[in-house]
Amino acid sequence: GENVEQHPSTLSVQEGDSAVIKCTYSDSASNYFPWYKQELGKRPQLIIDIRSNVGEKKDQRIAVTLNKTAKHFSLHITETQPEDSAVYFCAASPNDYKLSFGAGTTVTVRA
């Protein structure tokens, strides 16, 4: 099955700086790559996703890039704010159903 590795496991950034989280996947059939944000004690929520026919996607301060050849994708958060502090999960799937998640990255934005 699919194996998703996510790095780093923790990330501390100064407010206003950028944060980058990287994920690799193993199954070349995967074609859907979402990112979820989970605040402390809350449920995961989708923040951005990308499909394999697209190399990059942006939504305001958040962007995701995908390199299918190397089987890796990354989340970029620019101009970080305190409300960006959370756990971020990447995931990969060959069919929209069987999402395989990474272990998560705890992002702390220092004021």
Added chain:
Amino acid sequence: NAGVTQTPKFQVLKTGQSMTLQCAQDMNHNSMYWYRQDPGMGLRLIYYSASEGTTDKGEVPNGYNVSRLNKREFSLRLESAAPSQTSVYFCASSEIRSGEQYFGPGTRLTVT
């Protein structure tokens, strides 16, 4: 709209006891999922139901059973709870081929 709801919010079981976690969604979604979340391991798919009347195993199905009762409801049953099943359980739903999964608030289960 309540979205995805789960009951109970918290549960403590003794080893060997059984229980059913309930999940319901009011978004008319076709697909529903059960995940468990453990520290340092992300979310792992237990079972999913791509559409009403179908269920399939995910990554960690052992020790669990599911029932897709109707389009709205998807339950998860632990027949004989074990300490290794101590976890936070999330239910989710999505529309077919839309990708985005909407999660419920979670159930924190402790097995002693």
